[in-house]
Amino acid sequence: MRGTATRNAILWGVVGILLIVVVWELYKTFAPDDGIVLFAVEGERRSGIRVSPRASDRAMPHLFDIVQALFQPVSGQGTPILINLVALGVLRTLGYAAVGWIIALIVALVLALVMQRWRLAEWGVLPWVVVSQTVPLIAFAPILATIGFQLNEQGIAWPQWLTVSVIASYLAFFPMTVGALRGLTSVDRTQLELMHSYAAGYWATLIKLRLPAAVPHLLPALRLGATTAIIGAIVAEVSIGVGGGIGGLLIGTAGQGTSDPAKPWGPVLGAVALGFIAVGIVALISLLLSRFRRQEATA
Amino acid sequence: MTPTVPPATELATAAVAVSGATKVFSTRAGDVHALSAVDLTVAAGEFVSLIGPSGCGKSTLLRLIADLDTPTAGSLAVFGKPARQARLDQDYGIAFQQAGLLPWRTVTANITLPLELHGMSAPDRQQRAAELIAMVGLDEFAGAFPDQLSGGMQQRVAIARSLAAGPRLLLMDEPFGALDEMTRERMQTELTRIAAETGAAVVFVTHSIPEAVYLSDRVVVMSARPGRITEIVDIPFKGVRDEALRESPAFFERVTAVREALHGAPIDRANER
Numbered sequence: 001m002r003g004t005a006t007r008n009a010i011l012w013g014v015v016g017i018l019l020i021v022v023v024w025e026l027y028k029t030f031a032p033d034d035g036i037v038l039f040a041v042e043g044e045r046r047s048g049i050r051v052s053p054r055a056s057d058r059a060m061p062h063l064f065d066i067v068q069a070l071f072q073p074v075s076g077q078g079t080p081i082l083i084n085l086v087a088l089g090v091l092r093t094l095g096y097a098a099v100g101w102i103i104a105l106i107v108a109l110v111l112a113l114v115m116q117r118w119r120l121a122e123w124g125v126l127p128w129v130v131v132s133q134t135v136p137l138i139a140f141a142p143i144l145a146t147i148g149f150q151l152n153e154q155g156i157a158w159p160q161w162l163t164v165s166v167i168a169s170y171l172a173f174f175p176m177t178v179g180a181l182r183g184l185t186s187v188d189r190t191q192l193e194l195m196h197s198y199a200a201g202y203w204a205t206l207i208k209l210r211l212p213a214a215v216p217h218l219l220p221a222l223r224l225g226a227t228t229a230i231i232g233a234i235v236a237e238v239s240i241g242v243g244g245g246i247g248g249l250l251i252g253t254a255g256q257g258t259s260d261p262a263k264p265w266g267p268v269l270g271a272v273a274l275g276f277i278a279v280g281i282v283a284l285i286s287l288l289l290s291r292f293r294r295q296e297a298t299a
Numbered sequence: 300m301t302p303t304v305p306p307a308t309e310l311a312t313a314a315v316a317v318s319g320a321t322k323v324f325s326t327r328a329g330d331v332h333a334l335s336a337v338d339l340t341v342a343a344g345e346f347v348s349l350i351g352p353s354g355c356g357k358s359t360l361l362r363l364i365a366d367l368d369t370p371t372a373g374s375l376a377v378f379g380k381p382a383r384q385a386r387l388d389q390d391y392g393i394a395f396q397q398a399g400l401l402p403w404r405t406v407t408a409n410i411t412l413p414l415e416l417h418g419m420s421a422p423d424r425q426q427r428a429a430e431l432i433a434m435v436g437l438d439e440f441a442g443a444f445p446d447q448l449s450g451g452m453q454q455r456v457a458i459a460r461s462l463a464a465g466p467r468l469l470l471m472d473e474p475f476g477a478l479d480e481m482t483r484e485r486m487q488t489e490l491t492r493i494a495a496e497t498g499a500a501v502v503f504v505t506h507s508i509p510e511a512v513y514l515s516d517r518v519v520v521m522s523a524r525p526g527r528i529t530e531i532v533d534i535p536f537k538g539v540r541d542e543a544l545r546e547s548p549a550f551f552e553r554v555t556a557v558r559e560a561l562h563g564a565p566i567d568r569a570n571e572r
Contacts, residue, residue, distance in 0.1 A: 188397065188399060190395050190397045190399035191399045191401065193367050193393075193395070193399075194393070194395075194399050196367060196386075197365055197366075197367070197386060197391075197393045198389070198412070198413045198416050198417070199386055199387045199389065199416075199417075200416050204416055208401075208412065208415075208416070209401070212401070212403050213401075215403075291403050292403045294402040294403055294444055294445075294446055
């Protein structure tokens with residue numbers, strides 16, 4: 001049973017990728033170069049409303065060209081092959097995001113534990129956690145970069161990538177905090193009273209009951225946190241100008257897009273791969289914790 | 300956890316001694332008198348059921364004994380100690396309507412949880428769990444997880460867990476309430492056997508008159524608003540019960556006695572009308 005389910009999942013994954021390839025090439029073949037534009041006025045530039053993307057070679061290169069560009073030097077003879085740079089960028093950004101994800105996990109667990117223990121803290125902290133997510137990333141990324149710079153000037157080592165990780169954690173801690181709080185408060189009254197009757201204190205109840213019971217709520221939050229950490233890391237790289245990661249590559253190759261339109265798609269594919277890797281890592285974690293995902297059948 | 304010196308009264312030997320226990324819950328609609336000046340003594344090894352309509356305070360009384368709630372007035376002693384001390388000393392085991400098993404722990408690991416919390420060594424825990432699993436007849440399921448068990452089996456595990464620390468008092472709040480009738484009757488018979496084997500006193504909350512009569516040495520009949528004891532019905536059957544008892548005239552006679560106590564008036568029987 002388990003085996004066929006896995007085979008089916010892989011099969012559907014392959015079918016999904018093939019479907020994207022087919023749709024991409026069909027659209028490119030049959031759609032007008034300028035995309036489908038409604039209410040366009042004859043002879044007037046930029047008039048009308050474009051309802052589908054451009055299909056010109058500049059906007060939408062053939063997939064074959066995109067793959068080919070991956071295996072060519074980035075800018076002329078003697079420069080590194082694009083796919084090597086993309087692979088390196090994926091690893092770098094994955095590292096930034098991973099550090100951010102771990103910071104976010106620690107912050108989320110601490111906040112959730114405090115809010116679970118003291119209801120007053122929940123009323124006081126949770127609104128701020130929600131409001132924090134309305135502050136746009138690009139607004140405070142430069143501020144954080146400046147703070148990091150000043151720390152360096154005062155002799156406190158603060159590498160630039162750490163700023164990227166902090167920004168990534170800022171995005172990721174929100175879903176993780178909400179998930180952790182829901183998990184910690186998800187225990188049955190019966191189970192709590194049983195722990196009380198065993199004269200178990202706060203810490204024993206936390207370790208034997210609350211934390212294990214939180215796992216089913218925490219796992220989706222970890223996955224959501226992983227993907228938002230990657231988005232945060234990429235945006236942070238771009239907005240504070242850290243090179244070498246996938247965000248830096250996206251900006252770098254976009255500049256060459258006019259001469260070689262297939263090239264910027266390399267880092268885009270890299271970003272997609274990055275998402276897959278992150279979700280894969282969380283899937284491994286949830287496999288390790290599968291015992292805690294068992295649910296009690298209702299009596 | 301320093302042991303307290305039991306007071307030098309005859310109540311010191313009783314499993315439970317409740318005197319003048321009152322519990323008032325303050326709600327927005329006003330005070331609710333869940334219990335009003337209740338007196339009750341449960342002797343060591345005695346099986347006592349609490350029965351009555353919803354809101355009569357039978358569960359509240361059990362929760363006071365278990366120190367899950369504190370009385371507004373009156374006093375409670377469990378083996379001569381304050382209820383809180385008895386809880387800290389693990390003098391009682393408790394089971395609820397919901398088994399409350401931890402889904403990520405096996406049957407064995409669920410039973411050993413209270414022992415683990417009290418620092419018993421792993422080999423001792425395993426041995427104790429094996430004994431208890433044998434007692435509730437789940438030997439084949441020692442390594443199973445709760446979601447692999449039926450409701451009746453889960454409740455057996457909950458009972459085994461409540462017995463883990465070897466308590467001399469068992470508190471049970473409608474433990475068979477969610478089970479089907481056949482499983483329920485089988486569990487009742489097993490409970491009388493387990494209570495006899497362990498020699499533990501039992502305080503058993505139920506809605507079912509036949510269940511109370513079948514299990515108990517005494518049935519405490521309660522009424523609501525305010526929650527109080529209206530009558531205590533003695534049940535003369537001794538020791539382990541068997542299925543034949545359920546069909547005997549003596550059994551029906553006691554069922555009628557409890558029912559009359561519940562309704563507060565004699566009831567016409569269909570065949571005597």
